[in-house]
Amino acid sequence: MESIRKLLREVENEISSEKFIALYETIREKHVSIKSYPTPQDLIDCLHNQRNPNFKLNDEILSSLILEYQSQEESKSVGSYLLILFRPGLLKIFFQFKSRAKQFASYGELDLWCQIVTLFFEELSQIDLNKDKTKLASKVLGRLRNKLRDYFTALFKELGSEQELAIHPECIPSIPAKVDPQEIISLLDNLVKLGVISETDKYILLATKVYGRSMKDVSQELKGLSYAAIRQKKARAQKAIRTYLGKEKF
Numbered sequence: 388m389e390s391i392r393k394l395l396r397e398v399e400n401e402i403s404s405e406k407f408i409a410l411y412e413t414i415r416e417k418h419v420s421i422k423s424y425p426t427p428q429d430l431i432d433c434l435h436n437q438r439n440p441n442f443k444l445n446d447e448i449l450s451s452l453i454l455e456y457q458s459q460e461e462s463k464s465v466g467s468y469l470l471i472l473f474r475p476g477l478l479k480i481f482f483q484f485k486s487r488a489k490q491f492a493s494y495g496e497l498d499l500w501c502q503i504v505t506l507f508f509e510e511l512s513q514i515d516l517n518k519d520k521t522k523l524a525s526k527v528l529g530r531l532r533n534k535l536r537d538y539f540t541a542l543f544k545e546l547g548s549e550q551e552l553a554i555h556p557e558c559i560p561s562i563p564a565k566v567d568p569q570e571i572i573s574l575l576d577n578l579v580k581l582g583v584i585s586e587t588d589k590y591i592l593l594a595t596k597v598y599g600r601s602m603k604d605v606s607q608e609l610k611g612l613s614y615a616a617i618r619q620k621k622a623r624a625q626k627a628i629r630t631y632l633g634k635e636k637f
Contacts, residue, residue, distance in 0.1 A: 391481075391500045395474065398467045402427055407464050414455055414465075420447035427468065434472055442522070449523040456511055466508055476528045477503055480535065487539050494542075494615040501616075506534045541622065542615075571597055583631045588624035591617055 401407060408427065415421045424430040434445055452472070456465045470477070481496075481503055488499040510527050519526055575589045584592075587609070594600040594608075602621065606614040 388496060390497050394500070395471075398470055401464065402468050402471060407468070410464055411468075414452070418448075418451040420444060420451055431472060435475065446521055446523050450516055450520065453511055453514060453523070454516055457516075466511065469511060470504065470507070473507065473524070473527070476524065477507060477531075480528065480532055483532070484535055484539065495613075498613050498615045502538065503531065503535065506531050506538075510534075538619070542619070578628060578631065581631075583627050584624045587612075588620055588627075591621050592624055595621065 411427050415424070421430060424433060430448065434448065449472075452465060452469055456469060459465065481500055484499060484503075485496065488494050488496070507527070510530050514523075514527065572593065575584070575592060578584045579586055579589050590609070591602075591605055594605045595602060602617050603614060606612060606617050609617065612620070
């Protein structure tokens with residue numbers, strides 16, 4: 388948990404910087420709902436007010452900030468600010484799913500938090516402000532919670548498959564002798580060019596499916612990705628390939 392607190396302190400420092408305060412001033416001048424809050428902290432205090440919340444005003448403020456996040460070059464700074472604004476709800480989700488995460492030996496608290504933050508920014512990018520104008524906070528957090536629930540459901544299914552293979556190793560599929568590994572490499576190269584998978588996805592699939600490397604070994608090589616992240620990327624890449632190739636087995 389300390390590593391997560393450290394990350395949040397770093398974000399707080401970022402939105403306390405002169406650079407962000409200058410950015411906040413430009414945003415404040417553009418949006419009537421934000422204009423009456425002289426500092427970033429004043430706005431945080433308003434949105435975190437649980438005693439007498441103004442839901443209509445809160446929606447207007449969040450709508451303005453999410454619009455800025457979606458439309459401007461400095462969205463990273465606005466994203467950091469939105470992360471702090473949503474921090475109570477995001478931490479609540481973290482503790483709700485903490486026990487689920489513990490069921491995976493290789494999945495730590497930081498992995499869970501990073502997944503929550505990733506899904507949070509994904510939702511901020513995708514939300515349609517023309518349709519979603521009310522109860523923005525609850526909608527963002529609710530959709531994030533649903534995506535996280537689906538994510539863990541997929542992980543549990545994969546864990547069950549891995550346990551079944553450990554019990555029955557004869558069920559592990561192998562590449563037929565007649566299949567030239569170079570053909571698979573060429574296929575993956577084309578899929579990368581077409582945007583179906585990424586270069587990292589290609590590396591993971593080659594390492595695990597062609598050269599027989601374990602995901603644990605691959606995670607040690609790709610130091611920027613945890614074992615859980617690599618497992619997720621592999622599953623998503625395989626699903627994307629199956630969809631593109633018309634449900635063929637890969």
